[in-house]
Amino acid sequence: MSTSDTLAPAGESVLSLAGVTKRFGAVQALTDVHLEVRAGEVVALVGDNGAGKSTLVKVIAGVYTPDAGDINFAGKKITVSGPAEAQSLGIATVFQDLALCDNLDVVANLFLGQEKRVGPFIDEVAMEQESWRLLKTLSAKIPSVRIPIASLSGGQRQTVAIARSLVGKPKVVMLDEPTAALGVAQTAEVLNLIERLRETGLGVILISHNMADVQAVADRIVVLRLGRNAAEFKVEEASTEDLVAAITGASDNVVSARAQREGGHHG
Amino acid sequence: MSTSDTLAPAGESVLSLAGVTKRFGAVQALTDVHLEVRAGEVVALVGDNGAGKSTLVKVIAGVYTPDAGDINFAGKKITVSGPAEAQSLGIATVFQDLALCDNLDVVANLFLGQEKRVGPFIDEVAMEQESWRLLKTLSAKIPSVRIPIASLSGGQRQTVAIARSLVGKPKVVMLDEPTAALGVAQTAEVLNLIERLRETGLGVILISHNMADVQAVADRIVVLRLGRNAAEFKVEEASTEDLVAAITGASDNVVSARAQREGGHHG
Amino acid sequence: MADDVTQAAVAADLADERLIRSQGPRDMLRTTWNRLKSGELGSLPVVLGLIVIAVGFYAAEPRFLSSRSIVSITQFAAPIGIIALGIVLVLLLGEIDLSVGSVSGLAAACAAVLMVEKGQSEVVAILAGIMVGVAIGAFYAFLNTRLGVPSFVFSLAGLLGFQGALLYVLGRNGTINLPSDSFLVQFTRFEFVSPVLSYVLVLAIVLVYAGSQLWAIRQRKAAGLSAPAMGVVLAKAGALLVGLGAATYYVNIDRGWTYLWVFFALLVVIMDLALRRTRWGRHVFAVGGNEEAARRSGIKVDRIYVSVFALCSTFAALGGLLAAGLQTSVSQASGTTDTNLTAIAAAVIGGTSLFGGRGSAYSAMLGIIVLQAIQTGLNLVGVDSSVRFMVTGAVLLLAVAIDSISRRARASSGRG
Amino acid sequence: MADDVTQAAVAADLADERLIRSQGPRDMLRTTWNRLKSGELGSLPVVLGLIVIAVGFYAAEPRFLSSRSIVSITQFAAPIGIIALGIVLVLLLGEIDLSVGSVSGLAAACAAVLMVEKGQSEVVAILAGIMVGVAIGAFYAFLNTRLGVPSFVFSLAGLLGFQGALLYVLGRNGTINLPSDSFLVQFTRFEFVSPVLSYVLVLAIVLVYAGSQLWAIRQRKAAGLSAPAMGVVLAKAGALLVGLGAATYYVNIDRGWTYLWVFFALLVVIMDLALRRTRWGRHVFAVGGNEEAARRSGIKVDRIYVSVFALCSTFAALGGLLAAGLQTSVSQASGTTDTNLTAIAAAVIGGTSLFGGRGSAYSAMLGIIVLQAIQTGLNLVGVDSSVRFMVTGAVLLLAVAIDSISRRARASSGRG
Amino acid sequence: ACGANEAQTGGEDGASESQVIALLLPESKTTRYETFDRPLFEDKVAELCEECEVVYYNADQDEAKQTQQVDAAISEGASVIVLDPVNGAGAGGMVQSAQDAGAQVIAYDRLIKEADYYMSFDNETVGKMQAEALVEAMGDKGNILMLNGAPSDPNAAQFKAGAHSVLDESGVKILEEYDNPDWSPENAQSFVTDMLSKYDASEIQGVYAANDGQAGGVVAALTGGGVAKDALPPITGQDAELAAIQRILAGEQAMTIYKPIPIEAETAAEVAVKLAQGEDIGDTSDTGIDQTEYEGVTSYIFTPIVVTKDNVKDTVIADGFYETSDVCTGEYAKACEAAGIS
Ligand SMILES: Nc1ncnc2c1ncn2[C@@H]1O[C@H](COP(=O)(O)OP(=O)(O)OP(=O)(O)O)[C@@H](O)[C@H]1O
Ligand SMILES: Nc1ncnc2c1ncn2[C@@H]1O[C@H](COP(=O)(O)OP(=O)(O)OP(=O)(O)O)[C@@H](O)[C@H]1O
Ligand SMILES: [Mg+2]
Numbered sequence A, B: 001m002s003t004s005d006t007l008a009p010a011g012e013s014v015l016s017l018a019g020v021t022k023r024f025g026a027v028q029a030l031t032d033v034h035l036e037v038r039a040g041e042v043v044a045l046v047g048d049n050g051a052g053k054s055t056l057v058k059v060i061a062g063v064y065t066p067d068a069g070d071i072n073f074a075g076k077k078i079t080v081s082g083p084a085e086a087q088s089l090g091i092a093t094v095f096q097d098l099a100l101c102d103n104l105d106v107v108a109n110l111f112l113g114q115e116k117r118v119g120p121f122i123d124e125v126a127m128e129q130e131s132w133r134l135l136k137t138l139s140a141k142i143p144s145v146r147i148p149i150a151s152l153s154g155g156q157r158q159t160v161a162i163a164r165s166l167v168g169k170p171k172v173v174m175l176d177e178p179t180a181a182l183g184v185a186q187t188a189e190v191l192n193l194i195e196r197l198r199e200t201g202l203g204v205i206l207i208s209h210n211m212a213d214v215q216a217v218a219d220r221i222v223v224l225r226l227g228r229n230a231a232e233f234k235v236e237e238a239s240t241e242d243l244v245a246a247i248t249g250a251s252d253n254v255v256s257a258r259a260q261r262e263g264g265h266h267g
Numbered sequence C, D: 001m002a003d004d005v006t007q008a009a010v011a012a013d014l015a016d017e018r019l020i021r022s023q024g025p026r027d028m029l030r031t032t033w034n035r036l037k038s039g040e041l042g043s044l045p046v047v048l049g050l051i052v053i054a055v056g057f058y059a060a061e062p063r064f065l066s067s068r069s070i071v072s073i074t075q076f077a078a079p080i081g082i083i084a085l086g087i088v089l090v091l092l093l094g095e096i097d098l099s100v101g102s103v104s105g106l107a108a109a110c111a112a113v114l115m116v117e118k119g120q121s122e123v124v125a126i127l128a129g130i131m132v133g134v135a136i137g138a139f140y141a142f143l144n145t146r147l148g149v150p151s152f153v154f155s156l157a158g159l160l161g162f163q164g165a166l167l168y169v170l171g172r173n174g175t176i177n178l179p180s181d182s183f184l185v186q187f188t189r190f191e192f193v194s195p196v197l198s199y200v201l202v203l204a205i206v207l208v209y210a211g212s213q214l215w216a217i218r219q220r221k222a223a224g225l226s227a228p229a230m231g232v233v234l235a236k237a238g239a240l241l242v243g244l245g246a247a248t249y250y251v252n253i254d255r256g257w258t259y260l261w262v263f264f265a266l267l268v269v270i271m272d273l274a275l276r277r278t279r280w281g282r283h284v285f286a287v288g289g290n291e292e293a294a295r296r297s298g299i300k301v302d303r304i305y306v307s308v309f310a311l312c313s314t315f316a317a318l319g320g321l322l323a324a325g326l327q328t329s330v331s332q333a334s335g336t337t338d339t340n341l342t343a344i345a346a347a348v349i350g351g352t353s354l355f356g357g358r359g360s361a362y363s364a365m366l367g368i369i370v371l372q373a374i375q376t377g378l379n380l381v382g383v384d385s386s387v388r389f390m391v392t393g394a395v396l397l398l399a400v401a402i403d404s405i406s407r408r409a410r411a412s413s414g415r416g
Numbered sequence E: 001a002c003g004a005n006e007a008q009t010g011g012e013d014g015a016s017e018s019q020v021i022a023l024l025l026p027e028s029k030t031t032r033y034e035t036f037d038r039p040l041f042e043d044k045v046a047e048l049c050e051e052c053e054v055v056y057y058n059a060d061q062d063e064a065k066q067t068q069q070v071d072a073a074i075s076e077g078a079s080v081i082v083l084d085p086v087n088g089a090g091a092g093g094m095v096q097s098a099q100d101a102g103a104q105v106i107a108y109d110r111l112i113k114e115a116d117y118y119m120s121f122d123n124e125t126v127g128k129m130q131a132e133a134l135v136e137a138m139g140d141k142g143n144i145l146m147l148n149g150a151p152s153d154p155n156a157a158q159f160k161a162g163a164h165s166v167l168d169e170s171g172v173k174i175l176e177e178y179d180n181p182d183w184s185p186e187n188a189q190s191f192v193t194d195m196l197s198k199y200d201a202s203e204i205q206g207v208y209a210a211n212d213g214q215a216g217g218v219v220a221a222l223t224g225g226g227v228a229k230d231a232l233p234p235i236t237g238q239d240a241e242l243a244a245i246q247r248i249l250a251g252e253q254a255m256t257i258y259k260p261i262p263i264e265a266e267t268a269a270e271v272a273v274k275l276a277q278g279e280d281i282g283d284t285s286d287t288g289i290d291q292t293e294y295e296g297v298t299s300y301i302f303t304p305i306v307v308t309k310d311n312v313k314d315t316v317i318a319d320g321f322y323e324t325s326d327v328c329t330g331e332y333a334k335a336c337e338a339a340g341i342s
């Protein structure tokens, strides 16, 4: 395991955490976690189910208050008292549990909290127009933007949540399993999008269970296991086997067993 | 495109649909869809976001009533009037939107509707013991089975939903994107599980956006596009490119473009 | 790709090929029918229920539909309707306010005491009454957002506490008569819109409606989005003109629209605009639909709560003042009896959900009209009180059952 | 792997290394404190509120805590407590029943008319009263599950309709006095558990509790699961023995426990078992938590609705009969005044959510005791009505605010 | 709970002389109970008996609550219970509890057949007097609307019965009859307003309103319906509320029933104190009321007074029931003058 200092590529550190700890009742979800993201860098956060990835994201996004630990943003120590504050700092987040308002339509959800206005009124037309544009960049297959979110398919909902993070001008974008429910085309679009974000100098935190996707777009890969930092890799140095071993905590695991079997089978 | 008759492997047809149509308000979600599943066969249902896969699954599971079309189960024409009836026929389903009771704990959710009893009372001890066994076969990383489902991570919830389908004695198992939120180890376990189900002679319908997984376990792949049957492949005949082309409806798509770019980049 | 060619011709929001397109009046009708069947037509079924009630009572006593009776239905519906408007707001957040009755009584009592016993001017008294409402709402919001007390509990405490305060403020003399020349009494009881003005108003409403619709069509076309056909909009505006015009003609046979009702209608329209067309309203729906999602979107959820509770109590106070004017007096019984239940029932019957995120300002108006019509109908038919209670219950059930059954008809996952 | 070795020694449910283990009393205390802080200790804060109320009233009027006063608090709490028990059930489904008051009055009136005017035997009359409740509940379930009418609406209709039916049944005579030798009157007013029997009962309860706990420990150990330490269970049983014993000693200074209260307590325990330990109860929670998920799990959701509405109305009828016995008469006002609000408030104050899926049978008991204690306390202090209303509101707020603030303290996503 | 149980073993602080008298009143929506009955009763008791303690309860129109209050009074050690029942017909159980505990019960203002003593203005008589006044004011002919009290209030039935006994025999015709669900002015107003859609205002030559609150609603409805204030038909009332007195002076209401509460409260206090101290109560009270028998209960029956414009000055004002300054505010000053009140 190597420290982030030696690994970090060029670029200012926009976000760094140290010693973050969070417990829920009798469960210690995060223990002394550190993480750093630089401008123009895509950091992948991987780990087994329940490793604490989403909890970490929610701590950064101001949804949870950590029990201990420091958060530095753009060089200054901050305390994020709520999601509104995190957003105003420039942290945009796509949550794993999406957090959409089922009773509102697609347009309303996309612009929630950042509605366009003419005078005192919401500018529905401008918002609808912009919605179609955003959704098209993500190859979304949504028949109508005027139906309640509740009636969308899983992937359609996820696309809307991702499109949301593009409204406004964030400095850091956190994507918690953004492609989990997406089709092949939409997944490719999202990976393209992440690369575009990096090019415009944003810091990106990507959580995914898909090692191929991670290896395709990440600069650096941070592994969490059971709520603790377990390993950290530069993407060029990490083989899929290394990653899986770091995630599961053992090199002879069910994944490698399957791979072997498959290899034997097909190969 | 070839008809299912020529493609189907040996085994009795347990479930077959013909001409299934479903509309929601102004959206035609399914148009004249047919599908057949035989005993001991894994049929993968793939398609773009919003293609109608989940809707089809819900029609079979009795959640939606189709506007038109026939459903045959074990050779007999049936009308599924509700989920309870589908279950009693032997159709177990893992829904994409999980459908767990957030206020109940893991054990209660696993056995909901099929509780073990001693006398008039629920046998909590037996159920808890069995829960740990089921979760272990799926490599679930759940710290306690006595916390409400609401406090589980996305992958943990999904594992619980999958474990549910193993309680009872189904004839057909439908899995709607079962591995979307799962870690690498858990995904491997679920793929193993599907293979075990096939070996015990069950019919399995698997929905997934992960072509590698689909190709690894499916016998036959059915492609839906915009609510219609678009193509059908035997797994040995289908290359990833063919599948993606059938899903997106075009052979020059964003996926192939990315693949090319990546290839150029890394290769 | 072939798709792109057609797409250019089709509006962006109609491009998806799964959309069932409706062009021409035949399709329109079919679509409307489908929407009705699938329970999407909001309040239409309750309107049907209202029509059934009207026909039933008319058969039993034709004077139920007399001009005079309709004027007095609207007049008496207005004060509680205003209170119900506040209830709609708290219900949209998924909260409840059981204390609107007590608050309305207390506000009226404060105003009456100031005006009659303390010799303050009427303006001061009315403002003080409204301030009582604002203050109570702010206090509620504090309890809810800072201490996390559930609204059911603090408003139950308010129901009792402010009833005590009402008794305390009224003191030993009990009932206070408002001076008959006071603005409140005059405005609520004797101000009717003159026939000419009423037709001018109808015309103005229809013009504003048509104008805003046509403007919206232009905007949407300019943005490359689909827009309703011009003809449809004009037909709707025409229907509105005929409907409002006929109603106005009919009530002008008697004394005409009361200003009280016009004021209530105006409040409803303003609240409807505020709810559907402003950021604040959007956020109210968002918080009511999924509070956590709203919070994560950066909405200042606490502010929404504060504004809604304050508005609800303020509407309650306003309704209480107007009810006192209409009644020309304030007594220990003011606002205590059925006011709470009637106001909440009006909102719910009109179609606002008790669970947040679904409803509209119009539901307050529709619901209170249904309730007031039932009461007036039974008054006119004149039956024993035991029968009266039973018939009220039955008619209420009938009015809403039509709504429920029509929603029920949608073929979906059952109870949805 | 190294893990497997330790795992064999550790119970299956404690294997995860993220679990913060608590062994020994010190850890126990800390865990309890943490759970308290994180709002997981259910009703404890309301109990604290109750203690604050008790101390406050005791300071103002020592007789508040006299044996006699405590006996009468429990006695008068029981009938509405039983009604609140039904309300807990409908609230668990996320529904509401506004008509329990009217139903309780109607059931009592039917029984009284049969018994006094029609000369039927008391058993027949009581059964008929209860059947009224069952029938109404079944009718409600029909409206809800077949026609999809929301419970707020049909129970509002019932509130009015059955009040009318009450007036109709009582006819022109109004009040009916129950014969003072009737079972209902004797049972509710004059039956007290004898001192010896009461201690025997306490002992039996403690033994059953300890026995079931120890049996559970054996079962869990046998299944390779963690189990609470034997010492802890014995300590809890001891505390129960001391607590119940002391309370019994104290009420025995006066007349002792009333059978009415014992009957209520028994119903609460039975409902608690039914809710937590039977399939039916599990399904009630499931439907209340996520109806769609429950349906997809194959639960016959409609049956759950039918059973819950029927039980709620039945409890209302039963409560009405007992209230009539306690009051020795049935009148036009039976069940009409605050019964609905009190019963619903009791359930909510005791900690049952209005939104379904969260609550317990004990909340009915706890809530009604809080409300009854406030009322008795104010009765004894003896103040003007205006003050009494205000103090009731304030004390109610206080009792629940303690609960709210403690929940608030949990560091989470805010309002959670 | 030190001290909590003391009351049961005797008096407080060893002063075993102390006597507890309980006063239980039915509701707080009408002003009379807490404005007049309670203070008058308490003052009189204090005057007659130094060591007597009055404990007071108000049932807020809730029978169940009152049942419990009787129980509380017993636990406070009351030896005499002055009980104004929410529902006299159903109060037998309460009386029995009290008597079982050794307390004597005075039924106050409303009859309880099981009570030891009864003192009241008779409810049926009240209804009769209202009806008689109305019939007289209308010259024994014409049509009236009849607004009764709440069907859930047993007292309302007695007023109604009394009024019917007169009206049904008279030449007056009842157009419509209405049982107001909760006595409320709002309901009275909307009922009469609706009647004005059914009948022309000129067809209504009189209104029987069971109490002053409803009378206020009736006046508001009629004036709102275009009837001039000086052309209002005769309207009855009851309770002699301040607002009603003002309306009577202004000519908007024909009459109200005034029950001179002082005599009732003071007689009750006197009897209660005598009972508490074990003295003989005699045939005539010190307040000058003769003991009679009513429905088998030893009773003191008072005569209610019909208040019209002519006798406002000699009744409510003269008794100090209201101050002139309370009555003659703002727009009523002129009417006061006309009636000779200043
Ligand atoms: N609100 C909560 N209350 C209690 N426990 C929680 C809560 N949120 C998370 N946890 C626990 O914390 C642990 C970490 O959860 P988290 O959601 O961060 O996992 P994750 O790494 O995102 O997993 P996944 O890959 O499945 O999404 C889990 O064991 C979970 O049960
Ligand atoms: N209850 C509903 N009401 C209205 N429209 C619906 C409803 N359910 C689904 N739809 C629409 O039907 C279409 C198909 O949805 P479905 O959920 O079947 O897609 P899917 O193939 O499962 O997609 P994904 O891969 O994203 O899960 C979508 O366009 C969706 O908007
Ligand atoms: Mg996660």
Ligand SMILES: [Mg+2]
Pocket: A153, A154, A155, B053, B054, B055, B096, B176
């Ligand atoms: Mg899907």
